[in-house]
């Protein structure tokens with residue numbers, strides 16, 4: 001009989017195989033969930049999200065006590081899972097929120113984040129996005145480039161900081177700096193290298209600082225950097241802190257996100273949340289960023305939500321040529337990461353975990369590259385079987401699309417055996433909802 005011990009921490013906290021050998025997430029039987037809500041579906045263990053948020057905050061409190069750094073905030077990078085239920089949960093847990101567009105700003109405000117706890121990022125912010133941020137009283141705008149300084153200056157000079165309706169006299173801003181630190185990760189998600197599209201180069205930082213300080217309606221609170229995503233080594237974060245510290249003494253230091261997650265049980269463990277936070281805080285203190293009156297922000301996305309979610313699919317067909325092709329009812333429309341980054345996942349039949357049939361788990365889309373998991377070991381899958389891929393909480397829902405006219409899946413929140421629909425499945429009518437002619 002299947003036992004709980006077969007599940008690795010790639011699965012959401014509290015997941016287990018029940019007496020019938022079926023996967024349970026948040027106390028809910030995934031075969032029942034597939035029956036009730038259909039597939040594909042994102043299944044989120046609510047307690048997992050909460051416990052990771054609390055782990056970050058606790059780690060900050062603990063490391064802060066040791067390093068003397070008390071003013072520490074965890075800013076959820078909303079791009080990782082921009083779903084209202086997820087955002088609202090993190091707002092409740094006391095996190096702040098990072099947004100990278102007007103749309104993400106709308107989502108964050110709508111989910112209940114106080115405007116002053118929101119940080120706006122982006123390398124190509126429009127005047128409308130900036131003006132909305134000013135009007136809504138966003139806490140910090142991370143300025144990316146000289147053109148944006150000009151644009152913001154024009155806005156605060158013509159409307160005042162706080163835009164047309166805001167209350168504050170000055171808008172607090174950060175400068176995004178690219179510290180020329182490269183961590184080991186996929187090139188598409190590496191951002192700290194000198195030749196990055198994000199931020200000011202170290203060489204331009206001094207001029208940018210001067211330019212912002214000369215604008216009456218702007219107050220330069222500090223610096224921001226984000227060196228990359230899915231980083232499994234802490235050394236680049238130490239270098240990031242050291243490089244930033246060379247640029248001056250500021251009130252706010254926003255060190256970005258980037259802590260990696262484990263996607264398959266055979267991948268190495270990433271550093272723990274505690275190790276990551278204590279490394280950043282120790283580095284910050286060593287470089288004077290922990291002095292009284294200094295505020296430290298970090299912006300985890302993936303590490304907060306990747307492992308909190310699994311995706312359920314149903315097998316539509318099985319065929320054998322050189323390989324055994326198991327085709328399911330989703331694919332690159334609900335998880336673009338295998339196509340974008342060659343990302344690896346694991347897969348299981350949700351009620352027969354101990355599989356040894358080598359299969360290519362294929363998506364339903366008209367692209368040969370639409371393969372969700374290559375060389376998955378599955379238990380003789382047949383049409384109608386429910387397949388589960390764990391660790392799909394980060395950048396899955398976020399990058400979901402309608403390729404081949406496939407409606408986007410629902411998000412189901414599970415807790416203590418209760419399942420609630422947080423986002424319903426998209427309908428075919430919604431595929432034509434924006435047509436005007």
Ligand code: PLP
Pocket residue numbers: 077079080098121226228229230256257258259299300301302303
């Ligand atoms: N902050 C910024 C500015 C980012 O661009 C990103 C990701 O692209 C993040 C935070 C979150 O990164 P991660 O999900 O790797 O923690």
